[in-house]
Amino acid sequence: MARNKYDVDEKLESEFNMGHVKRLMRYVIPYKKKMVITIVIMLIASVANLIGPYLIKVALDSKIPSKDVTGLIILSLIYLVTVIINGVCLNIKIKSMTDIGQSVILNIRKDLFEHLQKLPFSYYDSRPHGKILVRVVNYVNSLSDLLSNGIINLITDSFSLIVIIVFMFLIDVRLTLIGLVGLPILVGAAFTIKSLQRKAFQILSSKSSNVNAYIHESICGMKVTQSFSREKENLKIFNELSDNYRKAWMHAIKIQFLMGPFVDNIGNLVVVAVYIMGVAWIANGSITIGVLIAFIAYIGRFWGPINNIANTYNAIINNMAYLERIFETMDEEPNVKDLQDAYEMPEIKGLVEFKNVNFCYEDGQRILNDVNFKANKGESIALVGPTGAGKTTIINLISRFYDLESGEVLIDGVNVRDVLLNSLRKQMGIMLQDSFIFAGTIMDNIRYGKLDATDKEVVAAAKVVRAHEFITTLSEGYNTQVNERGSRLSAGQRQLISFARALLADPRILILDEATSSIDTETEMLLQKGLEELLKGRTSFIIAHRLSTIKNSDRIMYIDHGSIVESGSHDELMKYKGEYYDLYMSQYRMLEAI
Structure with a gap:
């Protein structure tokens, strides 16, 4: 509509x-x-x-x-x-x-x-x-x-x-x-x-x-x-x-x-x-x-x-x-809902596969065209490419926020359409560019995805992603009240809290959509070790325009016009000297100029 x-x-x-x-x-x-x-x-x-x-x-x-x-x-x-x-x-x-x-x-x-x-x-x-x-x-x-x-x-x-x-x-x-x-x-x-x-x-x-x-x-x-x-x-x-x-x-x-x-x-x-x-x-x-x-x-x-x-x-x-x-x-019918015979998603191991996936929104404009790839358990996949190429659509389909036009999205060989939505999504962690912070304490916000977590577990998660340092400088530390959407916090601080929230929830599949875009370079360098801990043992999908953040990904896929144009490691794609090479070199030259 x-x-x-x-x-x-x-x-x-x-x-x-x-x-x-x-x-x-x-x-x-x-x-x-x-x-x-x-x-x-x-x-x-x-x-x-x-x-x-x-x-x-x-x-x-x-x-x-x-x-x-x-x-x-x-x-x-x-x-x-x-x-x-x-x-x-x-x-x-x-x-x-x-x-x-x-x-x-x-x-x-x-x-x-x-x-x-x-x-x-x-x-x-x-x-x-x-x-x-x-x-x-x-x-x-x-x-x-x-x-x-x-x-x-x-x-x-x-x-x-x-x-x-x-x-x-x-x-x-x-x-x-x-x-x-x-x-x-x-x-x-x-x-x-x-x-x-x-x-x-x-x-x-x-x-x-x-x-x-x-x-x-x-x-x-x-x-x-x-x-x-x-x-x-x-x-x-x-x-x-x-x-x-x-x-x-x-x-x-x-x-x-x-x-x-x-x-x-x-x-x-x-x-x-x-x-x-x-x-x-x-x-x-x-x-x-x-x-x-x-x-x-x-x-x-x-x-x-x-x-x-x-x-x-x-x-x-x-x-x-x-x-x-x-x-x-x-009476508004959810167009994404549990099928009549849907069952609980088994414990996710982390194998994600797209088979001949085609997708368009309600305006009829095709977004994805016959996308095929497989992400192995524990593998980190980076998605790069121009705006509107279909990167965010791919990660939305993994969590089944939309249904496909045709094809299949499989997790551990299970079609995401066949399982209960809640059982699928609760095993995933999704971090967006605009990290949403709810009104309440910082402790409550980090605990949002795991309500039974202890205070010690919350603090431990914050330390891993380097959020602990700035939280302890606040007036009441972890009990500091934040406004709706976290207006009292900087964009980078909100993202660090979101990192801690995702780590505490311990998802099997982790999706980062421009999740480090608001973090300054110095904080990002400190965060790298925390990110390594966050990604360890999890299948992860990372969307980033700042290519320095995804150089170490197991695989980088360059998306354009709804298709995977190039796929490989950073070194492989640099040797190939295609679209990814041009994108990386343009950013490199820009940084040199600065």
């Missing part, structure tokens, strides 16, 4: 269907017992709340005319009890549903993050990371109120509506029929607004995603922004994206708020009609004042649940736009 950018709206691959709601309910089902109890409590509260108008009718039509003070006191006490019951039940409902809602949110976010860790590099290559982040945080959070209140409110308001209609019919059938006239009009309006509202909130979610993508990109590139004085231009872009979000928000809210006034206007018209007919019927003796007052109280409460249901309906439609995005991410 073409890379999506911060200024490109995301499009949903599939239309919304009720299956999304059913899928959401699967997250709610584990809490069904607690929800049933809460619903019962709220139904009791609803009945208690609806008894009030009927008590007023009895008081007006019976107790007051007969001057029954004792009866009025009893009615007042019953009314007070209903108010207390309603308050207590409401308090229980708020606590219970908040707990259920947040538990469901926790499980959805956990499943979403777990799935994101299974998606291949190609997924992250195809979209800004800010657009992924907004789904895990903002979109999941948007479901909170719907899950905490919406479901229960929908059930209890529906029940209240039925009970209110029953009470209304018991009081007066004619007034009830007048009160129900506006209901069909309201239902028709709701379905008309639905499609407009869903589309508006889909657009809003896209604009929100764009803003988040640009903020994430800008924060990650802030040093570059300030270095090139790009603040004004970036602010202009941000303001434009924010304005697009504001316009989308205003449009969505305008549609959302159509429902509330519509309900209120229909409710007011119905109440006016009830008043007109009620007063007329009181005049001719058809009904009593108590009946009219009680009925007006019920008709007011009738439109209350209607309004609540309309608001809940609004919330459901609004959140469906976010739910679609969440489930779209969960």
